[in-house]
Amino acid sequence: MRKKSFKALSAALVVFMTALVICSATVNAATPTGKRLKDIQSRVLIGTEFPSGFTTMSDSSAFLSTATPEFNLVTAENCMKWDATESSQNNFNFAEGDKLVNWAQTNNYTVHGHTLVWHNQTPGWVQNLSASAMQSAMYNHIDKVMAHYKGKIPIWDVVNEAFEDDGNYRNSFWYRTLGKSYIENAFIRARAADPSVKLIYNDYNLEYTGNKSNAAYNMLKDFKSRNIPVDGIGFQMHLDIQYSIDYNDFARNLQRFADLGLEIYITEMDVRVSSNPTAAELQTQAGYYKNIIEKCMAQPAVKAIQVWGFTDKYSWVPNTFPGRGAALLFDSNYNPKPSYYAMQAALGSSTPTIVYGDVDGSGSVDAVDYSLMKQYLLGSITKFPAENGMAAADLNASGTVDALDFAIMKQYLLGIIPKLPVGV
The missing domain is CATH 1.10.1330.10 (Dockerin domain)
Structure with a gap:
């Protein structure tokens, strides 16, 4: 009995000491020097992503005190996606999304809505519908979600990730059931639901002028020629220092989308390094942030630059890319990294x-x-x-x-x- 009590006491002590170390690290996190990111310039919005339950996390105070002064744009990681808002047909739940919107309004943030139509995180009941029922469900979902947030969310990712890397349309249940027309129909419906909102096509691996980027360009060029309502393109920008970037090609790619009359949004940027990065890796990562953002600041069509989270503590990267991580601007203890200061410098670069x-x-x-x-x-x-x-x-x-x-x-x-x- 005493032995068990001693073990329990030891375990409790370990938990307490661990919590004490974590709290100490958080409390003693370095305050970034210089202007906060959103205050360096006024031309583009500077954003981040918040997870669900951000107000009730164990370290929500540190999370919010770090994030709030840095940004003026926020995207919900998951709580506005279909599985969160309409898990069963025509039964909507906006509780978590409303918390984010209310917080944003209190703190003078713009909300970027994410996302209305996607092949992932869409409930099974949608995927098994007939073509006519699926289209009706898509229209109803767009109508109800956009109506709920009308006047509160001025930017929406309407369709997300509709292409494969080879440039073919993604063989999703949307495409198999409705064909490629589901994309333009989603945009048409979204415009009717809220004519004041910026409507965005969002995807990853668009930064290169390769097959996928060409496919997105050709689709949006066609949309513009036929007056399909699309206002912008979202470049997710999930990068890794293992893969080099031709920054001049990136700038040319931005320009050709701008020439279509599209606004450009960097929607989900992060730059992966190893899980336990060296100082050299962190400097290389900082270079990626600096060069990308400088090119964005030189392009008038870029309206927002958003990182997919800001602290490595809550990054999606380690669970998705084993052995990779530390992709964001602040470390897990909320200390600013070289990439933070690289972004700070790049945002202050002169615009043409x-x-x-x-x-x-x-x-x-x-x-x-x-x-x-x-x-x-x-x-x-x-x-x-x-x-x-x-x-x-x-x-x-x-x-x-x-x-x-x-x-x-x-x-x-x-x-x-x-x-x-x-x-x-």
Whole structure:
């Protein structure tokens, strides 16, 4: 009896000492120096992901005191996905999602909704429906979820991960039952459900100009040509230092999506290293963050940069990629890592000066630019020579290049107006 009591006492002591060490590490976590990430610039939203139950975690105080001042955009890891919101047909549960939305509103955060239509985390009852019933279920789900969050969530990932890495449509139950039309139909329904929301197609491994990225580009180009309502592309950006990146190719890839008139969102960025990284690995990781974010800051179409979590303590990576981890900006004890300071520096990098009207990048606004705008409006060309040509052609900052911009350009060149509305 005494022996058992001694063992129980020893076990309790170990638990207590472990908790004490964890609490001590959390309390003594280093406070990052310099401006908080969201305060460095105002052009793009800076975001993170929160797990369900974030307010009741054992270290929720440390979690929230670290995250809250750093970001102004948040995505729910799981609680807005189909299995969480509609586990049985037409029975909706928004409790966890509402907690996140309420927290976001209190703390002046924007919420990025994730995700309406995906092949994963969708209940079995959906997967076994007939084509007509499945489409009706998809429409009902989009309607109900977006109606519940109308006016509270301004950005939604409508369809998630519809392509395989080889560029073929993913052989999901959605595709097998409804064909590829389920994607455009989801976007059409989402626009009808809430016309004010930014509608995003979200996927991983889009950063390279390979088969998958080309497939997504071609689909969205087709959508734009047929007025299917899509506003943006989400680059997940789950990276690993084992695989090199051509950063110039990444920048060109961003530009071609921007040239479609799409907004660009970095939605789930993390950079994997080994589970117990060396100092050299952490510096290499920091370089990935720095170079990616600098390219994003140089692209006017990028509207948000979001990491998939911020502390290694709650990262999805170790469970999904055995032997890999430490992918985020803060370590498991909430200390900022080299990657935090790399992101801080990159967010402060200068953004390109746009010479409005200079769509060929010559440095001045002239008859060549006028001719190029005319060709664009006639459909003879689909983009402009300048890297930021689409932004430069939007003379009245309406969000699109249209006949009004062309008329403004003509008035400017004829001397009727002395300057363009957004500067020259």
